Amino acid sequence: MKKKWLRLGGVLVFGSSSILGVVACENTADAKQQNHYQDKVEELKTIANKIGVSTPQYQEINAFITQVNKKISRNTSASEIQNLIKQIQAKIDQFIDLANQIETVKNNKLNEIDFSSLTPSLKANIGANKSVYSASTEDYQLPQNSLETETYNVFYNDNLEVVDLAKIVKTSDDLNKINEALDLINQGKSLVKVSFYAIHKKYPENKIYFDKTFEIGGYLTKTQALKDIEAEVNKLNITQKLGTSLQIEVNNALETDSALAKLIQGTYESESLKSALSIPVDYKYNISVQLVKADVVSGKVWLNVVGSLKEQPDGFKYYRSTDNQNNLLVANLNDSAKLRLTPAAYSNLFNLENFIVIDETKLLQSLNKSAMSEVKMAELTPEIIKNSLKLSTTQFTEKSNKFTYTVPETLLSDLNVSVTSPRLQAKGDGNYFVYDLNLTLPENPVGIYADKDGNVLSQIFDDQKTTSVTFTLNSYTVTEEDIQRSITKRNQEFADRTFDYSAFRNEIIESAQNEYPSVFLTRNASQVFMASMMSMVAQLQLSEKEIDKPYNDAIFVINKNQNSYEKTLAGEKQRFNFKVLLDKYGDVLKTKADGSLNLEDGRVLVAENTGRVTSTIKNVDYNDYPKSPAELEAYLKPYLDKGITKFDFYVPDISLSQMEYRDTYKTLLKYANKVVILSDGNAQPYYFVNSNYAQFVNGQKGLQVKDASQLARYWENYHNDTGDKIHFQNFLRYTDKVRIYNITGKYVEYFKKQFAQRGVEWANFKIEDSPLNYTTLAKSIDNIDTVRYIDELTSLYNLKGKSFEDLIVSGANNLDKSKKNLVFIGSSLFTKLRGELRLKTQEIPRAEIHKYFNKMLELYPTSEYNYIYKLHPAFRDADAVEFIKEFTNGHENEAIILDPSISWENIVAAEAERIATNTSVLFDANDFKNGQSKTQLFGVQPSSTVLLATIAMLRDIFQITTDQATLMVNPPNFPISEAFNMIYRDQYFSEERKDAAYNTNIQLLNNVYKYFVYTNEFPELSSFPRMSKFLERTRQTSENNATENPQS
Structure with a gap:
């Protein structure tokens, strides 16, 4: 590198580039001379330093360098520079020997020093x-x-x-x-x-x-450091920090179609695990962990550990070997990290009878017996059975062997297992001793909960929190004495009775005569629509004379896909015709010239979204129940603005349960003068009571007000916005303001018995009968114009003036009134999925259904029977015809298809009225009198509410017993599938698993009907054959009965 001189205050300082070199850069020879000059100066300075700074020679050399540097300028010629170089060289020659001598002496002696x-x-x-x-x-x-x-x-x-x-x-x-x-x-x-x-x-x-x-x-040393780190690692107790939550990543690499299996075999999401782990370490060490393996069910993780000294992350590293699992560090996480299944998932996924069993040794010891043959049925109490339960294994295998789930050994206590209703139950080949095993989540369940489909639940709804499974004690042999005793007891307790609709009638009269609007919060369920509409039309007629109560209106809130206000005003055909009521009683939503609603003159408000009523909140379409307090208040707003703060609410049971999770029910109670709970069908006992109310009784819904006399005070807390706001389940016993209805309220006796067995009789509540037959209701209400009531209601139903033939949308020419009838009761199990009928694409259920229908044709030939089809309202227009084509496997040309939008119960009511004029297609004047029925039902979903509803209607209309009603609702025509789940869509079973299918479905049927079987209002489930038995049936002719009656 070139040197340079910089003159600073008259002193030449050596640098890295020569000023002269820059000036003379055009003359290469000069530049070389300048560099040579600088090198010589440096060489002379080095000699001076070797001699020593404090020596005279150093001073002499330094003075000389200063002198020659002064002679250098921009104009110095090449010859002058050459001359200066010679002078410097002379100085070098003069002093170099001295410098070398001094350095040699010094270095030789330095090397000898002991440091x-x-x-x-x-x-x-x-x-x-x-x-x-x-x-x-x-x-x-x-x-x-x-x-x-x-x-x-x-x-x-x-x-x-x-x-x-x-x-x-x-x-x-x-x-x-x-x-x-x-x-x-x-x-x-x-x-x-x-x-x-x-x-x-x-x-x-x-x-x-x-x-x-x-x-x-x-x-x-490395050896000692790793030994120290290992000792620290061996002391580690890694735990989960309190209050932290973990997320599970599914194992998508697992070759299975079970989402739950992938979840069970999943692992913890790394970031959530990293933030959740607490690693206590000494101040001297850094410890980090890497997840190698996780068991999300047990909440256990296996960790590879990396350790180092504090502040030395790049230093000695200690690793636990991953080659040997025993070397891994195991950490047990909190219960909050453990994957748990809901009770409903357990009953759906596993044959629980295989895993929760009776420890007979323990049972016999508790009864002081030596063999089961010594045990009497009366001794098998719920407490004795519960105390004898045990797990046969902690490895629960899913019904279809898709996966195994390891349950905690504490499962029975974790799920608050209880036993209720020990009893006899008839099953295919005999009578058995059975009991209900109830699984219920604790009040504040801790863990990561999943449903049967592998969905992690951020919120656990009531239908998941509890389940009831009927178990059979096969080791107990039922005696003839047991059977007779059971029959006698049930006949005494639940003799066939007439229905009592006086409470429902009084409900209508009370709402008609008070000053409060009635709010009908409906959902897409036939029984809800019928009960709501029967009540609404009666109230409107009865309240006409109450001119001093101008706001005693009817607010009818309905799903958007069931009714459109624009179509109503235009008179377009829909499932219901509200136009007749709006024209007769006045439309509240009809705006006046000033833009305000017709509140003073209108009596009926029908809305399918909040935008119809108010613009104060974002427009929300109604769907089964209000999803927020604001949505509910939107439908009330015109009346709230007038100072009306109380309403009579008519709300379905399931909707009320769903409102709980958004706290909407609190708003409802705030404005409620009373709450009338209507039945959604079979779901009421199974979900609303057995699941939702049972959790309240178990203490899982907060404060329990066991003293019913105190409920009035808590009720007022909602209106006054003071004091404790107790859960609405408390008010199910507050009959002054809350009433519950079902097509047959007697089933509540099942729960009364359970509560008595558990010692919680304070929880008893009442369920009233709700009519299905509008003609019966009309005739029971005083001061009502029966003809006008039926006219308005049938107009609303789109039934006015229509005969049975008018309800046929396809195949009217196939109807032969001289024939007997078979009516298919359809369900929504096989509606469309992604634009195609499930029955068209799902081969397993399709094959079984075709076998079923071919057998029906054999047992009930079309030459003697009309094949009539009443499908679920979910099937519309062309969809109904397409379904029948697939269902009948090419026999659609013989089908008589009724309008799916008309409820079956209303068809039965209208047909029963026509018996008097001998114009009924479904009924004959002699039906049920001589052990026969002109019409029989058939279908592939015996869990349908229609069966229970039809039995109830027939009992009421014809004043007959449950057994007589089954002449029309013929259980043998509703076989239990061995190929598909009869309640949950898209679940099939191969031929090899038909027993699993049957066991699943019979359990589901028991969950639905056990309450009604117990009170003798539904036939024993043993009367519903399994599909393989049904397919073995043959057609037999009875000489004593003109009607050919297929026998099992």
């Missing part, structure tokens, strides 16, 4: 905590600052540098250097370079500066 007394050492305790990786100058101390020898005085130059051995290992290209550095590190040795200067006693004017590198031991 042991100046060797640095580690400070106390440094080596116990540190490795060479973190060595620093602060680690060392010097024993003294100077050393005197015969020739020199040596001094510490206040400069100590630790050689970065780790850097050498990382960056050096010299393998020998790398290995040497690693050896030193592993042995706990550092290299320290110390700066000294020495003063020669003969030449004291010179300081000799030099560095000396020392090898210093005493740091942690």
